[in-house]
Amino acid sequence: MTPIGTPTTARPTRTTEPAPGGFNAERIREDFPVLKLKVNGKPLVYLDNAATAQKPRVVLDALRKFYETECANVHRGLHWMSEEATRDYEESREKVRQFLGAADVKEVIFVRGTTEAINLVAHSFGRPRVRAGDEILITAMEHHSNIVPWQILCEQSGAQLRVAPINDDGELLLDEFEKLLSPRTRLVAVSHVSNALGTVNPVAQIIEMAHRRKVPVLVDGAQAAPHLPVNVRELDCDFYAFSGHKLFGPTGIGVLYGKAQWLEEMPPYQAGGDMIRSVTFEKTTYNSLPYKFEAGTPHIAGVIGLGAAVDYLSRVGLARAAAYERELLEYATERLRRIPDARIIGTAREKAGVLSFVLEGIHPHDVGTILDQEGIAVRAGHHCAMPVMDRFQVPATARASFAFYNTPQEVDALIAGIEKVKEIFS
């Protein structure tokens, strides 16, 4: 067996077809060192981008530069390195502000990831406001991280969790959603793009419906931010959460965007250094935004790496990348449809990045193991969305998820791998 990680320059052998929309994925691939790996003797075909995305060299360089030349704490030191680190840290915040189209950098809070962002809102926005008899409204396609924090909040407050249903294609039933918006609804929490189904939710419409009833909306953007241009002011969402590692940035860093009016009202989530202005044993005054929500030494390298990822994405052009990914997903969908016994889970009209499927009579884990032997990385399992699996009456699915560095040749490799799975089980 060739050891995992053997570098190779080998490329899929088929000649490159004209890239859709003039987008040159082959050139993009050069920016990602890991894509040259061989796995199990085969060129890596990385189709697990919804779990985490690979990192371009510029992100790796930014991490290295921080640790090699300016490793210091931020917002504290008077010395040169601390000033450099603080400047780069805060520049990243400005980059993220632009990336999201937020009005002010004080609305950009650095957190560990989407999960922590949602927990922060449940804790600091939810707990002080939500009372017994109130309702939190989510949808049937949420990731566990956009279900469990609300369940806990409901348990603690005596509120009810309401769940808007989806249809057999995995699309939110907007009429049903609207009916569930009641005078008791305190918050709507909805994914922008479903990680298990790939459905793109009509979040602008959802937000408008909720706002007409003065209900604030949190958008879980973990799967959307890397694949669609997002503008929080145009959406008018109250909160938007995403993870750096799915956006080609480092793990352990993410962002909560919140409207300043809410963030100002909310009590801190965690307490400690950096989030205070003054402390005596009698009374503590909190720091201003965004620092009120960034207790302790933050993930400085992660923030700087995320800034580099955001820069990279703006150079690539997210709109162009999204158009390319859409064509790639359409191509993969069309090819998978032609395989007898393959059933696609998630057939919404508006989809991004995700192709979830099952093969009749073959468990997704067996599909995953056999594809892995072909160097093809997919996810097999419940995708942290067990209610979605229940809804479609499958124990699990295999999921191929795409990024703009994936190619039609890799889709061909996936299809060939699926044919091999079927052959082994024939």
Next chain:
Amino acid sequence: MSEVRELYQELIIEHSKKPRNFGKLDGADHEATGFNPLCGDKVTVYVKLDGNVVREIRWEGSGCAISSASASLMTERSKSKSLTETDALFQIFHKLVTGGELEEAETAQLGKLAVFSGVKEFPVRVKCATLAWHTLRAALEGTKTVTTD
């Protein structure tokens, strides 16, 4: 033979498609359900003992080919065996799928179970192969549910 063919030997595929002793066992005196929370595999094992001997054994559940075939072959193999023999067999089977050194006498005892030898090259799939066995042990020990964690 490639590693993946080594893992998915014909007998495994065949048992996964047509599992033996599948379905509830009425009047079972021992039963337990095993879960693999990582992948959602679920196996319930039913046993009727006659003194110290497994008189009847059946199973039901859902999971991947490895876990289904393992449950199927386990029920075939442990029928009419004493509790001591069943336990010894599990220990040998465990050694086989985790890549331990087997003595000749142990290999001889495996019989058809030797078909799981390919699992040792796939560490993440060891739990699939051993789920049914852990569940059988739990049933015999009187534990109702067991997980592979």
